Amino acid sequence: MSTLLDVSDLSVSYGGVQAVRDSSIRVEEGEAVALLGPNGAGKSSTLRAIVGLIKSTGEVTFRGTSISGVACERIVSQGLTLVPEGRRLFPQLTIHENLMLAARHRKAAQSTYEALLERLPILAERRNQPAGTLSGGEQQQVAIARALMSQPDLLLIDEPSLGLAPTLVDRVYDLLTDLKADGLSMLIVEQEVIRVLNFADRAYAMANGTIVMSGSAAELRDSEDVKHFYLGAEE
Amino acid sequence: MDGILTYVVNVVSLGGTYALLALGLAVVFSVLRLINFAHGELMTLAGYALLAGILLGVPFWAAVLAAVLVGGIAAVIMETTAFRPVRNANAATLLMTSFAVAMLLQVVFQNFISARGQAVPVPSLFTGSIAIGNAQVSIIQAISIVVSLLSLIALKAFFDRSRSGWAIRAAADDFETVRLMGFKASRLIAIAFLISGLLAGIAGVLWVMQRGSVDPLMGLKPVLAAFVVVVIGGLGSLSGAVLGGYLLAAIEIALQTWLPEGLAPYRDALTFVLVIVVLSLFPNGLFGKRVAEKV
Numbered sequence: 001m002s003t004l005l006d007v008s009d010l011s012v013s014y015g016g017v018q019a020v021r022d023s024s025i026r027v028e029e030g031e032a033v034a035l036l037g038p039n040g041a042g043k044s045s046t047l048r049a050i051v052g053l054i055k056s057t058g059e060v061t062f063r064g065t066s067i068s069g070v071a072c073e074r075i076v077s078q079g080l081t082l083v084p085e086g087r088r089l090f091p092q093l094t095i096h097e098n099l100m101l102a103a104r105h106r107k108a109a110q111s112t113y114e115a116l117l118e119r120l121p122i123l124a125e126r127r128n129q130p131a132g133t134l135s136g137g138e139q140q141q142v143a144i145a146r147a148l149m150s151q152p153d154l155l156l157i158d159e160p161s162l163g164l165a166p167t168l169v170d171r172v173y174d175l176l177t178d179l180k181a182d183g184l185s186m187l188i189v190e191q192e193v194i195r196v197l198n199f200a201d202r203a204y205a206m207a208n209g210t211i212v213m214s215g216s217a218a219e220l221r222d223s224e225d226v227k228h229f230y231l232g233a234e235e
Numbered sequence: 236m237d238g239i240l241t242y243v244v245n246v247v248s249l250g251g252t253y254a255l256l257a258l259g260l261a262v263v264f265s266v267l268r269l270i271n272f273a274h275g276e277l278m279t280l281a282g283y284a285l286l287a288g289i290l291l292g293v294p295f296w297a298a299v300l301a302a303v304l305v306g307g308i309a310a311v312i313m314e315t316t317a318f319r320p321v322r323n324a325n326a327a328t329l330l331m332t333s334f335a336v337a338m339l340l341q342v343v344f345q346n347f348i349s350a351r352g353q354a355v356p357v358p359s360l361f362t363g364s365i366a367i368g369n370a371q372v373s374i375i376q377a378i379s380i381v382v383s384l385l386s387l388i389a390l391k392a393f394f395d396r397s398r399s400g401w402a403i404r405a406a407a408d409d410f411e412t413v414r415l416m417g418f419k420a421s422r423l424i425a426i427a428f429l430i431s432g433l434l435a436g437i438a439g440v441l442w443v444m445q446r447g448s449v450d451p452l453m454g455l456k457p458v459l460a461a462f463v464v465v466v467i468g469g470l471g472s473l474s475g476a477v478l479g480g481y482l483l484a485a486i487e488i489a490l491q492t493w494l495p496e497g498l499a500p501y502r503d504a505l506t507f508v509l510v511i512v513v514l515s516l517f518p519n520g521l522f523g524k525r526v527a528e529k530v
C-alpha cells in the first residue's frame with residue numbers, strides 16, 4: 001500500500017479562532033479512514049482545508065505532491081474531491097445536469113455516467129428531475145455519484161448520514177461499501193460512530209481542533225475513551 | 236383591438252430590451268453577488284462603437300456586430316481590472332467599485348467624446364413601419380422584438396445545454412460547490428461578464444437604434460429599470476429577470492397608454508408604487524428564494 005494523502009500539522013483559523021490545530025492524518029491507497037469527533041471538533045474544517053476550500057497552514061501532499069495552497073479546482077482535477085456536508089446538490093439543476101457539471105470532459109465521463117446509472121437506478125429513473133425534489137437519502141446518493149463523475153482516487157465525505165433515517169443510512173453505506181470494494185479510497189467524517197467504525201479500516205478521533213486518538217477501526221471501537229465520549233453520549 | 240395590438244408590441248419590444256439588460260445583471264449577480272451599476276455604461280460604450288463604425292463607413296451589420304463585441308470585451312476588461320482585485324471584499328465594496336467604474340466611464344465619454352448627444356444615422360431601411368391591421372409597428376420595434384427573443388432563446392440553450400451554463404445557474408445557489416466540480420472561479424466569472432457584456436451590447440444597439448442618438452448618460456435610465464427588474468424577478472433568478480423585464484414594460488406602457496393626461500407627471504412614481512406593491516407581496520421577488528447564510 002502506498003500513501004495517497006498525507007496531512008502534517010494542519011491548522012485552520014477563522015479570524016482569531018483556531019478551528020484545527022496541528023492535525024496529522026494519513027490515508028493509504030484503497031483504505032477507508034474515519035474521522036470522528038463531536039460538533040465543533042474541527043472535522044469539516046479539516047476536510048475543507050485538505051480540498052483547498054479554506055486557507056490553512058501545514059503540509060498536505062496527495063500522491064507525494066504538495067497540494068498546500070493549491071486552488072480547489074486544481075486539487076479536484078488531480079483526483080481528490082469532497083462530498084460536502086448537507087449534500088449541497090444544485091436544487092434547480094436536474095440530476096443529469098448535476099452529474100455532468102462535475103464531468104470535466106463530457107465524452108470521457110460518459111462511461112462513468114452510464115456505470116453510475118446502472119449502479120443507482122434512481123439516477124436513471126429521475127435523471128431529468130430537479131435535484132431539489134429528491135428525498136434526503138436520494139440526494140446523498142446523487143451527491144456521492146456527482147463526486148464520482150470527476151473520477152477521483154480519494155473521496156472525502158462529510159457526514160453522509162446527517163439527517164437521514166436509519167434505512168436510508170443503510171442504503172448510503174451499501175453504496176460506500178460497493179465503492180470501497182472497487183478500491184476507492186475514502187476519508188469519512190461521521191457522527192454515527194459505530195456505523196462508520198464498522199465500515200472503516202482505520203480511524204482518527206478529534207476534539208477541540210486536534211487529533212486525540214488514532215488506530216485501527218477495531219481498536220477505536222473497543223476503546224473505553226471512545227465508548228465514554230461518543231457512544232455514552234449517544235445512549 | 237388595434238390599441239391592444241399596439242400595446243402588446245410596445246410591451247414585447249421594451250420588455251425584451253429590459254430582459255436582456257436584467258439578465259446581464261442577473262448573470263453577474265449569480266457568480267459574484269454584485270449588482271453591476273456600470274452595466275449601463277457597457278450599453279453606452281456599445282452605442283458609441285456603433286456610431287464609430289457607421290462614421291468609419293463600415294457596413295451597418297458589421298458595425299452592429301462590432302458594437303456587441305465591444306460590449307462583451309469591455310465587460311471582461313472591467314472584470315479583470317476593476318472587480319477582480321476586490322473580488323473577495325464585502326458586497327458594499329463591490330457595489331461602490333461598480334459606481335466608481337460607471338462614473339469614470341461617464342466622465343471619459345463626456346471629456347473625450349462629447350457631453351452632448353450624438354446622432355446615430357440609422358440606415359433608412361430601418362426607419363419605416365409595417366401595418367398590421369390598422370396598427371403601425373415600426374421596423375426598429377419589430378427588429379427589437381425578434382433580436383431580443385432570439386437572444387433569449389440562444390441564452391436559454393446555453394444555460395440548458397452547456398457545462399458553463401449549468402455552472403452559472405448552479406453558482407446562483409452555491410458558488411463554492413461549483414468550484415468543487417472542478418470549475419475555475421476566475422474562468423466562470425469571466426464567462427459571466429462576457430455574456431453580460433454581450434447582452435448589454437445587444438441592448439445598447441437596440442436602444443440607440445430606437446432613439447437615433449447616443450449620449451454619455453444613455454445607460455443610466457435603462458440600467459435603473461433593469462435593476463428594478465432583477466429585484467422584482469428575484470435576485471439570482473435568471474428566469475425571474477426575463478419575466479420581470481416584460482412585467483415592468485407592461486406596467487410602464489400601460490401607464491403611458493391609459494393614464495389620464497392630468498396624472499401623466501406621476502407616471503414614474505406610479506410605476507414604483509406598483510413595484511413596491513409587488514415587493515410587499517413577494518419580498519424576495521416573484522421568483523427569488525429566501526437567502527440563508529451559513530456562518
